[in-house]
Amino acid sequence: MPIPLFIYNTLSRSKEEFKPLIDNHVGLYVCGPTVYGDPHLGHSRPAITFDLLTRFLKHQDYKVRYVRNITDVGHLESDGDEGEDKIAKKAQLEQLEPMEVVHYYTERYHDYMQMLNVNSPSIEPRASGHIIEQQEVINSIIEKGYAYESQGSVYFDVEKYNNDHPYGILSGRKLEDLLSNTRDLDGQSEKRCPADFALWKKAAPEHIMRWPSKWSDGFPGWHLECSAMSKKYLGEQFDIHGGGMDLLFPHHECEIAQSTIDNGKAPANYWMHNNMITIDGQKMGKSLGNFITLEELFAGSHPKLEQAYSPMTIRFFILQAHYRSTLDFSNSALQASEKGLKRLMEAIQNMGNIEASETSNVNIDELKQKCFTALADDLNSPIAISYLFDTVKVINNILAGNNTISNDDLSELKLFMNTVCFDILGLENEFGGSENSGDSKIDDVMQLIIKLRADAKSNKDWGTADKIRDELANIGISIKDGKDGAVWENN
RNA sequence: GGUUCCUUGGCCGAGUGGCUUAGGCACUGGUCUGCAAAACCAGUUACGGCGGUUCGAAUCCGCCAGGAACCUCCA
Known part of the structure; x- marks a missing residue:
């Protein structure tokens, strides 16, 4: 008995009822990390958001194929020829092979996601492992006349695309606005139009990461990997595409353009974007250098931290805000989450001490319905959690002798709390105790x-x-x- | 400059036209306790400003103030 799920679709800027392409099956693609640095608090937001989505979908008996890529090639430091591949730059800095850097940070990412109890995706493809697929997409786009070669590089013809398709449907931008506002970055541009973006980039001599192609020795463009890999593993059309709001433009916009030309149709039906985690009101990110790594968070080793925060505290903190809202980091907010989570976990533990009565004067079913309705309403985890706390009150009142519960209701209560807290929200009980000390x-x-x-x-x-x-x-x-x-x- | 979005009580954070006293944390009083902690009960504080639409707006519209994201890699 799956309940109707509503998802906020960035394409329509409204909540829509989710209808899969194939009954009971969901194809989900989410933009993963660029592995050239330690995972920080910001990385945990999309990971946890889409972990929640897949857990909820699976609970609703959907079969989910969740693809989340690892970006290990192709992103440029700056526009123009002197752009360096981020991976390569870091490698030179540390005197390591690019793949060594990639390997190290990929493992770090996996380790920390596991600590946050984020389930591994079904497939985790790497951009560097799909060069041929990306070249095929480029060929297809050139054949259809929407890309051109220029001095060994290949660019997507945005102006031509915009004549036939609305470029900017996702981000709400108009090409003429973009053109009138484009900064004059490079006078000697190889592009016909400033809004054009690279599909293949000729590598400068010092560029370490490079692959042969008929155009040049080079590397794939910024946005191509997601088009190529989503097509390979989910098909030309799939259900949901997710990622951070900061990827909305240009990344996802370009992805739509590429895939639309390549396949003759738009790639994803639903686009979901998680909002940013902020610190002092500003986005936490690499560029600003104001990020706190998960390692620092768990150890309490950062000047901004008054104490260490456990992985589950971080997870609960993120789940207590809706994924489309910004969430501001602060010690007091984290401490509040820590205490709230503890209260929740203790109540769950104490459920084991409840003795059933002949009759119930509590309504578990109503709490359960409301909680699941909230989750199905665009993953409103904060509302769902508020009903969990209502349930905590019920549990404590039973234990205090103020309420009674029947055997059937008690079973339902336990199933409900365990299912939502552990299976769907993905929390773990970090607080040892006489019930589960494990020793x-x-x-x-x-x-x-x-x-x-x-x-x-x-x-x-x-x-x-x-x-x-x-x-x-x-x-x-x-x-x-x-x-x-x-x-x-x-x- | 362009596009989009935000502003809720001491803090965090939901809520989009009319009972949500949302929920968490903090605080206050009470119950329990040898004392405490925990738990339970009760309670306090709100919708950036100014206009408008409406029988009625935190919720719709306009203006103003402040802030953010994107327009370059970024979760």
């Missing part, structure tokens, strides 16, 4: 200590009882007294 010996020892303290308490030996509690707190274990004795928790 029964430690737990046995703790039970002994708790018993000793209980004995002290029954003897009104408050000094000993408090000493045990305080000393444990010093080593990061907290004792929580309850009606039915104490439980311990690893902080």
